[in-house]
Amino acid sequence: MTKTALVTGAASGLGYELSLLLAKDNYNLILVDIDAPNLKKVKSELNIAxxxxxxxxxxxxSKPNVALEIYDEIKDISIDVLVNNAGFGLFGTFSGTDWERELDMLHLHILTTTHLTKLFLDGMLKKGSGKILNISSLAAFQPGPLMSIYYASKAYMLSFSEAIANELKGTGVTVTVLCPGPTKTDFQSVVSENNIDNKIAFNMACPSKVAIYGYRAMHKGKTVAIPGRFNKFLSVLPRFLTRNSATSIVRKIQDKNRDL
Structure with missing residues (x-):
């Protein structure tokens, strides 16, 4: 029996790469994105291949109640895999960034992700199987000056995913949270309102490899997936530093990255 996967943010980046992997494994796909032209291209590509x-x-x-709109549109379809991938960043001091843009980010990273999970989890539990993959970030492991809302929202996603993964043990449903470091996608080009480019590229990962790592972790039922040894080291580093020290290091990296 053919299974179905729902992927958000599927028009590019990790969402696109994960959609490819699912298609290769013969999943039917429901792809969601705001970028209509690119999403239509992805559909055409996958239909051909x-x-x-x-x-x-x-x-x-990023808008209120969008999760329920999606659910109502496809509620008669059994979803076997839910990939909450859609997201964006915003660079700048909290006092200087645009609140409406930050509100969109909070709706997208926290409310929409949580609500989609809530809505589709019920069907998975009833049939005793299902996989949820939430895309967080290495940013989830420490505070992030100059990207405060982004880092905090990714920390929420990590904590939320770990908690419900524990709750779901023995149900046949698993939750995996993928926490990549910097990845070569369109993310950096839209982080800053001033289109400031990323200056640090020494730890920049290939999106295809990150997607494969997360995809395999999801199928193994692993809860937290951090691709790359250096990223694993960075994720535990805050445990050995004071919170102030960890925050100061992130600030220095952000300053260097943006040449402020």
């Missing part, structure tokens, strides 16, 4: 069925939903996932 694979035999799976691909449906697309054009939605702004």
């Amino acid at each position: 694979f035999k799976c069925k691909v449906d697309i939903i054009i939605k702004d996932l």
